[in-house]
Amino acid sequence: xxxxxxxxxxxxxxxxxxGKTTLAEAIMYLTGLTDRPxxxxxxxxxxxxxxxxxxxxxxxxxxxxxxxxxxxxxxxLDTPGxxxxxxxxxxxxxxxxxxxxxxxxVKGLEAQAERWHREGRARGLSFLAVVNKxxxxxxxxxxxxxxxxxxxxxxxxxxxxxxxxxxxxRGQFVRVEHNKVVSEAAPAEAGDALAQAREALMEVxxxxxxxxxxxxxxxxxxxxAEVERGxxxxxxxxxxxxxxxxxxxxxxxxxxxxxxxxxxxPAPHERPAAIxxxxxxxxxxxxxxDASAPTVAFVFKTSTDPHVGRLSYVxxxxxxxSSDSMLVNPRSGSKERIQxxxxxxxxxxxxxxxxxxxxxxxxxxxxxxxxxxxxxxAARLVEAQGIPYPEPVFARALKAKSRGDEDKVGSALAxxxxxxxxxxxxxxxxxxxxxxxxxxxxxxxxxVSRMKRKFGVEVExxxxxxxxxxxxxxKAEAQGRHKRQTGGRGQFGDVWIRVEPLERGGGVEFVDxxxxxxxxxxxxxxxxxxxxxxxxKGVLPGLPLTDFRIxxxxxxxxxxxxxxxxxxxxxxxxxxxxxxxxxxxVLEPIAQVWVTVPDDHLGDVMGSLxxxxxxxxxxxxxxxxxxxxxxxxxxxxxxxxxxxxxxMTGGRASYTLKVSHYDPLPxxxxxxxxxxxxxxxxxxxxx
Numbered sequence: 001x002x003x004x005x006x007x008x009x010x011x012x013x014x015x016x017x018x019g020k021t022t023l024a025e026a027i028m029y030l031t032g033l034t035d036r037p038x039x040x041x042x043x044x045x046x047x048x049x050x051x052x053x054x055x056x057x058x059x060x061x062x063x064x065x066x067x068x069x070x071x072x073x074x075x076x077l078d079t080p081g082x083x084x085x086x087x088x089x090x091x092x093x094x095x096x097x098x099x100x101x102x103x104x105x106v107k108g109l110e111a112q113a114e115r116w117h118r119e120g121r122a123r124g125l126s127f128l129a130v131v132n133k134x135x136x137x138x139x140x141x142x143x144x145x146x147x148x149x150x151x152x153x154x155x156x157x158x159x160x161x162x163x164x165x166x167x168x169x170r171g172q173f174v175r176v177e178h179n180k181v182v183s184e185a186a187p188a189e190a191g192d193a194l195a196q197a198r199e200a201l202m203e204v205x206x207x208x209x210x211x212x213x214x215x216x217x218x219x220x221x222x223x224x225a226e227v228e229r230g231x232x233x234x235x236x237x238x239x240x241x242x243x244x245x246x247x248x249x250x251x252x253x254x255x256x257x258x259x260x261x262x263x264x265x266p267a268p269h270e271r272p273a274a275i276x277x278x279x280x281x282x283x284x285x286x287x288x289x290d291a292s293a294p295t296v297a298f299v300f301k302t303s304t305d306p307h308v309g310r311l312s313y314v315x316x317x318x319x320x321x322s323s324d325s326m327l328v329n330p331r332s333g334s335k336e337r338i339q340x341x342x343x344x345x346x347x348x349x350x351x352x353x354x355x356x357x358x359x360x361x362x363x364x365x366x367x368x369x370x371x372x373x374x375x376x377x378a379a380r381l382v383e384a385q386g387i388p389y390p391e392p393v394f395a396r397a398l399k400a401k402s403r404g405d406e407d408k409v410g411s412a413l414a415x416x417x418x419x420x421x422x423x424x425x426x427x428x429x430x431x432x433x434x435x436x437x438x439x440x441x442x443x444x445x446x447x448v449s450r451m452k453r454k455f456g457v458e459v460e461x462x463x464x465x466x467x468x469x470x471x472x473x474x475k476a477e478a479q480g481r482h483k484r485q486t487g488g489r490g491q492f493g494d495v496w497i498r499v500e501p502l503e504r505g506g507g508v509e510f511v512d513x514x515x516x517x518x519x520x521x522x523x524x525x526x527x528x529x530x531x532x533x534x535x536x537k538g539v540l541p542g543l544p545l546t547d548f549r550i551x552x553x554x555x556x557x558x559x560x561x562x563x564x565x566x567x568x569x570x571x572x573x574x575x576x577x578x579x580x581x582x583x584x585x586v587l588e589p590i591a592q593v594w595v596t597v598p599d600d601h602l603g604d605v606m607g608s609l610x611x612x613x614x615x616x617x618x619x620x621x622x623x624x625x626x627x628x629x630x631x632x633x634x635x636x637x638x639x640x641x642x643x644x645x646x647x648m649t650g651g652r653a654s655y656t657l658k659v660s661h662y663d664p665l666p667x668x669x670x671x672x673x674x675x676x677x678x679x680x681x682x683x684x685x686x687x
Contacts, residue, residue: 205230268358480574
């Protein structure tokens with residue numbers, strides 16, 4: 001059981017393909033937790049153990065991999081690199097203390113590394129960076145260091161040298177032989193490079209502390225302990241990013257990196273206190289990494305094990321999380337029995353008596369607790385700040401491949417949404433479609449594969465139907481008359497109505513203006529019901545009619561043949577006739593879109609939005625040399641936009657959207673929608 005000062009919590013962050021998982025596997029092997037390094041290509045990694053990850057050969061979910069190094073326990077979070085799985089990565093940024101940016105030595109600083117540095121700094125994370133895959137042709141360590149320098153002050157603490165690394169802090173040459181760390185004096189020919197790097201290191205350390213600055217200016221040097229003190233402060237501030245060379249497949253550079261994590265990365269108690277709300281109020285409270293405080297644990301990930309069931313991964317924010325204890329979930333109000341606390345190991349989970357503040361582990365069989373929930377001692381009910389997950393922007397309709405699976409789709413989706421907070425399921429009452437929203441086409445493709453693999457449910461992904469509406473172009477009056485005579489009692493209803501358009505968002509307004517009993521009072525509600533039912537179904541089949549006022553002002557009835565149903569039908573017929581006279585206009589849903597785009601892609605993005613019939617409303621300054629473009633764009637134009645935007649900007653832009661309002665659809669497009677609606681009605685009639 002590690003005490004808080006000896007805990008380090010790091011998240012490997014970077015673009016897809018930069019080698020994060022391979023690095024994690026090399027660390028597991030170097031620290032003796034595995035007998036051999038796992039391979040992404042062969043599907044033998046500890047981190048990517050999900051069948052989908054093994055098959056696709058990239059990370060989909062985040063993995064918690066604790067390991068020992070010297071006297072420290074390091075909780076390593078291996079995160080997905082692809083933007084479609086950003087929710088899992090963001091959760092790790094939320095609970096980690098230090099981000100380790102992993103760069104491909106050939107490709108350098110890529111979009112997702114930039115994104116996660118930005119997100120991490122907003123959360124107050126410290127950062128280190130590794131330049132990985134330096135054994136590849138055209139890899140360039142110095143070029144990558146310069147690119148890291150665009151994010152903060154980059155300081156190399158390791159230099160690639162032959163089959164090892166020069167440890168700048170200690171002036172040694174370090175390599176790994178047969179999974180053993182070998183340290184020796186730096187070769188003489190490396191003296192100049194090492195001296196230059198150590199001088200830069202000393203300058204950074206001196207600038208972190210006024211007393212060190214004064215001494216350095218007076219004497220031109222600092223003692224090793226003073227350099228360590230200043231460097232630790234500089235890294236904690238987030239302004240300085242130490243950079244290390246690595247090769248995951250050969251373990252090159254890992255000892256130097258891990259030593260620096262232990263010495264320089266902040267322990268949980270060195271981070272600013274987390275802010276939580278007192279349950280049931282807006283009052284806030286600081287959560288410090290104090291073992292004597294009441295327990296507060298935050299659930300940052302939920303997964304399902306086929307043998308154990310639900311696994312809830314937690315970070316202890318305050319107090320001590322002990323086995324055989326009772327905690328409360330303030331959101332649900334439920335009590336949760338903590339039977340056993342576990343930590344993951346490559347060869348299977350290990351039960352531990354407790355987790356100290358700042359530590360990570362997982363709990364099993366919680367009943368009412370989900371990702372983003374807080375578990376706490378009944379003596380202090382608080383809710384930690386939730387994870388600000390990205391809003392889903394990519395939608396597809398789901399269609400079960402067999403009728404027998406239709407009833408299973410909903411329950412399968414509910415289970416998947418419990419594990420992945422960036423999925424959203426909406427049943428559209430107009431189109432009758434189940435629409436799944438996610439972060440991209442790859443995200444939904446993986447979700448569908450998991451539905452089949454885990455729940456035996458097969459579905460097709462289809463472009464969703466657009467929920468078009470219609471409204472009236474002008475005013476009109478018309479009669480609705482229903483008369484039918486059969487062998488017995490007949491049916492008779494007769495109404496005169498007036499229709500007129502309302503402002504957008506006005507809905508359907510019914511006005512009773514009948515005088516003299518032309519339509520008996522007991523049938524007025526029947527007329528209204530017939531009108532509203534017709535508006536919902538649409539005078540154009542499948543296209544609801546909205547934003548209009550209908551006034552019933554006259555009619556007639558029959559003492560025997562008039563009935564509730566007859567006047568419902570008469571009202572429906574009257575609306576049909578009046579709408580034909582007034583003219584019908586098709587309305588399309590408009591989405592408000594906010595695109596965060598680097599300055600050098602601003603023109604491309606604005607042009608693309610215009611090309612999608614968008615209307616640019618303005619731009620605002622965004623984070624780190626970027627702009628936020630605000631536009632209104634037809635929803636029908638946004639169903640494939642995430643892939644287009646990613647391709648256009650190299651993955652460096654992102655966007656959010658929400659359906660805002662309805663606007664008239666251009667006439668040439670409206671004619672296509674009307675023709676399609678009529679064809680659909682005709683086919684439905686033939687069926």
